[in-house]
Amino acid sequence: MDSSVHLDNVVMNFGDFTAVQKTDLKIESGEFFSFLGPSGCGKTTILNMISGFLEPSKGVVKIGGKSMAGVPANKRPTSMIFQNLALFPLMTVAENIEFGLEVRGVSKAERKKTSDRLLELVALEGSGSKKPDELSGGQKQRIAIARALAVEPQVLLLDEPLSALDLKLRQHMRTELKEIQRKTGITFIYITHDQGEALTMSDRVAVMSAGKLQQVADPITLYREPQTSFVASFVGENNPITGVVDAIDGNLVTLNCGVLGKFTGRGIGTISKGQSATLFIRPELLKLGQTGDMSFTARIAEVNFEGSYLTLTALLNQQHAISVQIGAEQYTADLIPDAEIQLSFASQDAVVIAGEGNV
Amino acid sequence: MKSETIMRWGIRFYIGIFFIYLFIPLIIMGAATFNNSRFPTITPWKGATLKWFDALAQDGAMWTALWTSLVVAMGVLLVAVPIGICCALFLSTVQGRGKTFLYSLMMSPLLTPGVIVGISTLIFWKSLSVSGGIMLTVIAQTTFIAAYVMLMVLARLQRFDRTLENAALSLGASQWQTFTRVLLPYLKPAIISACAIAFLQSFENYNTTLFVKGYDTTLTVYIASKVRTGLTPAVNALGLIMISVTVLIAILYEWKRRQEAKRTVSSVQ
Amino acid sequence: MFKQLKARFGSSLSVGIIAIIGIWLIGMVILPQLIMVDYSFRPNLLPSEIGTDKDTYSLNNYETLFGNSIHLSIFAKTIWSSVLVTILTLVVSYPLAFYLAKVATPGQAALCILLLIIPFWINEILRTFSWYIILAYKGPLNALLLALGLIDRPVRFLSGDGGVMVGMVYAYILFMIFPIYNAIESLDSNQVKAARNLGAGWIRTHYRVIIPHAKPGIATGCIMTFMLAAGSYAVPALLGSPGSRWFTQIIYNWFFEGGDWNQGAAYAFLLLLICIGFIALVMRVFKVGLGDIAR
Numbered sequence: 001m002d003s004s005v006h007l008d009n010v011v012m013n014f015g016d017f018t019a020v021q022k023t024d025l026k027i028e029s030g031e032f033f034s035f036l037g038p039s040g041c042g043k044t045t046i047l048n049m050i051s052g053f054l055e056p057s058k059g060v061v062k063i064g065g066k067s068m069a070g071v072p073a074n075k076r077p078t079s080m081i082f083q084n085l086a087l088f089p090l091m092t093v094a095e096n097i098e099f100g101l102e103v104r105g106v107s108k109a110e111r112k113k114t115s116d117r118l119l120e121l122v123a124l125e126g127s128g129s130k131k132p133d134e135l136s137g138g139q140k141q142r143i144a145i146a147r148a149l150a151v152e153p154q155v156l157l158l159d160e161p162l163s164a165l166d167l168k169l170r171q172h173m174r175t176e177l178k179e180i181q182r183k184t185g186i187t188f189i190y191i192t193h194d195q196g197e198a199l200t201m202s203d204r205v206a207v208m209s210a211g212k213l214q215q216v217a218d219p220i221t222l223y224r225e226p227q228t229s230f231v232a233s234f235v236g237e238n239n240p241i242t243g244v245v246d247a248i249d250g251n252l253v254t255l256n257c258g259v260l261g262k263f264t265g266r267g268i269g270t271i272s273k274g275q276s277a278t279l280f281i282r283p284e285l286l287k288l289g290q291t292g293d294m295s296f297t298a299r300i301a302e303v304n305f306e307g308s309y310l311t312l313t314a315l316l317n318q319q320h321a322i323s324v325q326i327g328a329e330q331y332t333a334d335l336i337p338d339a340e341i342q343l344s345f346a347s348q349d350a351v352v353i354a355g356e357g358n359v
Numbered sequence: 360m361k362s363e364t365i366m367r368w369g370i371r372f373y374i375g376i377f378f379i380y381l382f383i384p385l386i387i388m389g390a391a392t393f394n395n396s397r398f399p400t401i402t403p404w405k406g407a408t409l410k411w412f413d414a415l416a417q418d419g420a421m422w423t424a425l426w427t428s429l430v431v432a433m434g435v436l437l438v439a440v441p442i443g444i445c446c447a448l449f450l451s452t453v454q455g456r457g458k459t460f461l462y463s464l465m466m467s468p469l470l471t472p473g474v475i476v477g478i479s480t481l482i483f484w485k486s487l488s489v490s491g492g493i494m495l496t497v498i499a500q501t502t503f504i505a506a507y508v509m510l511m512v513l514a515r516l517q518r519f520d521r522t523l524e525n526a527a528l529s530l531g532a533s534q535w536q537t538f539t540r541v542l543l544p545y546l547k548p549a550i551i552s553a554c555a556i557a558f559l560q561s562f563e564n565y566n567t568t569l570f571v572k573g574y575d576t577t578l579t580v581y582i583a584s585k586v587r588t589g590l591t592p593a594v595n596a597l598g599l600i601m602i603s604v605t606v607l608i609a610i611l612y613e614w615k616r617r618q619e620a621k622r623t624v625s626s627v628q
Numbered sequence: 629m630f631k632q633l634k635a636r637f638g639s640s641l642s643v644g645i646i647a648i649i650g651i652w653l654i655g656m657v658i659l660p661q662l663i664m665v666d667y668s669f670r671p672n673l674l675p676s677e678i679g680t681d682k683d684t685y686s687l688n689n690y691e692t693l694f695g696n697s698i699h700l701s702i703f704a705k706t707i708w709s710s711v712l713v714t715i716l717t718l719v720v721s722y723p724l725a726f727y728l729a730k731v732a733t734p735g736q737a738a739l740c741i742l743l744l745i746i747p748f749w750i751n752e753i754l755r756t757f758s759w760y761i762i763l764a765y766k767g768p769l770n771a772l773l774l775a776l777g778l779i780d781r782p783v784r785f786l787s788g789d790g791g792v793m794v795g796m797v798y799a800y801i802l803f804m805i806f807p808i809y810n811a812i813e814s815l816d817s818n819q820v821k822a823a824r825n826l827g828a829g830w831i832r833t834h835y836r837v838i839i840p841h842a843k844p845g846i847a848t849g850c851i852m853t854f855m856l857a858a859g860s861y862a863v864p865a866l867l868g869s870p871g872s873r874w875f876t877q878i879i880y881n882w883f884f885e886g887g888d889w890n891q892g893a894a895y896a897f898l899l900l901l902i903c904i905g906f907i908a909l910v911m912r913v914f915k916v917g918l919g920d921i922a923r
C-alpha cells in the first residue's frame with residue numbers, strides 16, 4: 001500500500017507569524033523519517049498539519065497520493081503519539097489500546113485479539129487490566145505505541161515521544177521503536193530536538209530552523225556533507241573558523257582567516273573568491289601531530305577526560321577556541337593547560353560554507 | 360520567638376472559641392427538641408420527652424411541604440446541571456473578546472440578592488401569564504444554581520489535558536465519541552458533586568423561593584412560617600432531623616472524597 | 629467563538645450548548661431583570677388599564693421611597709448594617725482563614741474545614757432559628773447572664789438590630805472564610821518566612837505580604853457577605869421585631885400585602901443598584917477585576 005506523505009508546497013501562518021515556510025517534501029512509504037530542529041522551529045506544527053489538527057494556510061498535504069484537504073483528523077490514515085503520551089487515565093491499558101477499534105464498531109472478541117497481539121509486540125503481555133498510572137514511564141510509552149498501532153495507520157506520527165524518559169530508557173526505546181517500525185513496515189514520522197535520536201533511528205532526517213527546512217538527507221550525509229552553516233553546527237560538534245575566500249582549486253577552497261592563518265577545506269555550494277565563508281572541522285577529525293595537510297599550533301586551555309576519549313580545548317593565536325577530541329590511548333602527560341601542541345587535519349575532512357557561519 | 364508562642368496560643372484559643380460559637384447554637388436547638396416545654400427552649404428544663412417527634416409525624420402539612428421540596432430540588436437538578444455544564448464547556452473552549460463579559464454575565468446571578476432573583480422571575484412570568492408555583496420555583500432557583508454548577512465543573516475542566524481529545528480524534532473517534540468517552544467520564548466526579556450541591560442549595564433555599572412559591576410551600580418556607588406562627592418544639596424536631604441528615608451526608612461526602620484522593624495518590628506512586 | 633466550539637465538539641453539540649446557554653442567559657438572567665426594571669417605571673394599574681394612556685413611564689415609584697421617611701431610614705439602615713455585618717464577618721474570619729491556610733497542619737486544616745462545612749450545609753433558616761432560641765427573652769443566654777450576675781433583668785435581644793446582625797454574621801461567615809482561605813493558601817509559605825526573616829513583625833507581615841496577596845479573596849468574601857446581608861429576608865424576619873425591619877421586608881410587603889408590584893419592583897431595583905455599587909466600590913478599593921472574583 002502506498003503510505004507516502006507529500007507536503008506539497010505547504011505554508012503555515014498564525015496571523016502575521018509564519019510558523020512553517022514554504023515546504024515541499026516527499027516522505028516515502030515505509031520510511032523512518034525524522035524532523036530535527038531546536039525548540040519552536042515548527043516541528044509540531046508540521047506534524048499537526050499531517051495529522052489534520054491544523055489545515056495548512058497554503059498548499060496541501062497528500063497521503064498515499066490522495067489530497068487530505070478538508071479531511072478531519074479522525075478520518076485520516078494517520079495516528080499520533082503525543083509528547084506527553086496522552087493515555088486515557090480512566091481506562092485500563094487494554095481499553096486504551098482498543099479505543100480506536102471500539103469507536104469503529106469492531107466487535108469485542110476481535111478487539112481483544114488485537115490488544116493481546118499488540119501487548120505482546122510491545123512486550124507487556126498481561127498488563128491489559130492495569131490503569132496507565134500503574135505503569136512506569138517506559139511501559140506507558142510502549143502502551144502509547146500499541147494504542148496508535150491498533151488502528152493500523154498507514155502513517156505513525158511521533159512528537160518527541162522519548163523526551164520524558166531518562167537516558168538509559170531512551171536509548172533502549174530507540175532500538176525498540178526501530179524494531180517495531182521494521183516489523184510493521186509503517187511510515188514513521190518522528191519529531192525530535194535530540195540529534196542523537198534522529199541520527200540513530202532514521203532513514204532520512206530533515207533539519208529545520210525557524211520554520212525553514214535546511215537540509216533533508218540520510219544521517220551520514222547530514223553529518224559529513226552539511227549543506228548549510230546551521231546544519232554544520234547543529235548536527236554534531238563542529239569548530240567554525242571564519243575568513244575570506246582566498247583561492248579556489250577544484251573542490252578545495254582556501255580561506256584567509258587573518259591572524260589565525262590560512263585554511264583549506266571542501267567547498268559546499270556556490271562560493272566565489274573574495275566573499276566571506278566559514279570552514280567547519282569536527283573535533284574528532286583534528287589530529288595531534290602533523291598527519292594531515294593542514295597543520296597549525298595551538299595552546300591548550302583545558303583538558304577534559306570523558307572516559308574512552310579526551311576533549312581538549314585549545315586556543316588558536318590566544319583567542320579562537322577550538323575543541324579537539326582524541327582517543328584516551330593517545331593521552332600523554334604533557335597534555336596540560338598552557339602546553340603548546342601541534343594540530344592538523346586533512347583538508348578533505350573540512351567543509352567550507354559561504355557566510356559568516358553565525359546561526 | 361516568644362511573641363511567636365503567644366501568637367500560636369492566642370490563635371488556638373481563638374479557634375476554640377470560634378468552633379464553640381459555630382456549634383453551640385445547633386446543639387442548643389437540638390437539645391430543645393427533648394425539652395418537655397411548650398416553647399422551644401432549654402431554660403427552664405422541664406424534663407425529657409420524645410413527644411415532639413410524634414407531633415411532627417402527625418403534621419400533614421409538613422409532609423406535603425417535604426414532598427414539594429423534593430420535587431423542586433429534583434427539577435432544579437435536572438435543569439440547572441445541564442445548563443451549568445454547557446456554560447463550563449463553553450468557557451473552557453472559547454477564547455477572545457467578549458469572553459470576560461460572558462463570564463461576568465454567567466456569574467451575575469451569584470452576585471444578585473436571592474430576593475431579586477425571585478422578584479424578577481415572578482414579574483417576568485407574570486407578563487407571560489404564569490403565576491407562582493412549583494414550576495416558577497424551579498425556574499427561579501435554576502437561575503443561580505446553574506452558576507454554582509458552572510463554577511464547579513469549570514474548576515475541573517481547567518485541569519483537563521486537551522491533548523487527550525486530540526489523541527481520541529487521532530485514533531478515529533468522532534467529536535461526539537470524544538466527548539462522551541473521554542471528556543464526560545473525566546468530568547463525572549465534578550458533575551456528581553455539582554448534583555449534590557444543586558440539590559442541597561435548592562432544598563434549603565428560602566429568599567428566592569418566598570417570592571415565586573405561589574400557593575405551594577417548600578419545607579424551608581414551612582419551617583420559617585412555623586417559627587413565626589405556632590412555634591412549638593416540633594420545629595426543633597424537624598430541624599434536628601434535617602441537621603442529622605445533612606451532617607451524615609457531609610461526612611459521607613467528605614469520606615468518599617478522601618477515599619478518592621487517597622486512591623489517586625497511591626496510584627501515582 | 630462558535631468556530632472554536634465547533635472545532636472541539638462538532639456542530640450539533642455546539643448548537644445545543646449555545647442554545648441551552650442562550651435560554652438560560654436570556655430567559656432567566658437578562659430578560660427578567662430588564663422586565664423588572666421596566667415594571668418599576670410604570671404605574672400600578674388594573675389589568676383593564678394596561679396599554680391605555682395611563683400606562684406611561686415615570687419616576688413615581690422611586691419618588692415614593694424618597695418621600696417616605698420611614699422607608700428611607702430603613703433603606704439607609706439596611707445598607708449601613710450590611711456594611712457593619714461585612715466588616716464584622718471579615719474581622720472574625722480573617723484569623724481563622726489564616727490559621728487554616730498557613731498555621732494548621734494539613735490534618736488539622738482538613739478537620740477544621742469539615743467542621744466548617746457542616747453548618748454551611750445546614751439551612752439558613754435553621755441556623756437562624758437556633759439563634760432565635762438562644763437570644764429569646766427567657767432563653768439560655770439571658771439565663772446564663774442572670775446566673776453569672778452580669779445582669780439583673782433579662783435583655784430583649786430580639787427587639788433591636790443587634791440580634792439580626794449577630795444572626796447574619798453567623799449565617800454568612802463561611803462565604804467570607806472560604807474565599808480568603810483559598811487566596812491565602814495559594815501564597816507561597818516561603819514568602820511569609822522571608823518577610824519574618826527580614827525582621828518584619830506579625831502585623832507588618834500581614835499588612836505588607838499576606839493581605840495584599842489575599843485581596844481577591846477578601847474582595848469576594850466582602851461582596852458575597854454584603855450581598856447576602858442586604859438581600860436577606862430570612863434573618864430579619866426571624867430575629868427582628870416589627871421595629872427593626874429590613875428593606876427586603878418592605879419589598880415583600882409591596883408584593884404580597886400592598887399589592888403594588890410596580891412599587892416593589894422599584895424598591896428591588898434600588899436594592900440591586902446598591903449591591904452593584906458595593907461590588908464596584910470593593911473592586912476599586914481592592915483593585916481587582918471581575919475575573920478575579922469567585923475564582
Ligand SMILES: Nc1ncnc2c1ncn2[C@@H]1O[C@H](COP(=O)(O)OP(=O)(O)OP(=O)(O)O)[C@@H](O)[C@H]1O
Pocket residue numbers: 014017019037038039040041042043044045046193
Ligand atoms: N496556535 C498557534 N498560534 C500562534 N502561534 C503558534 C501556534 N502554534 C504554534 N505557534 C508558534 O509556531 C512556532 C512553532 O511552534 P511548534 O509548536 O511547531 O514548535 P516545535 O518545533 O514543535 O517546538 P518544541 O520543540 O518546543 O515542541 C512557535 O514559535 C510557536 O510559538
Ligand SMILES: [Mg+2]
Pocket residue numbers: 043044045159
Ligand atoms: Mg513541539
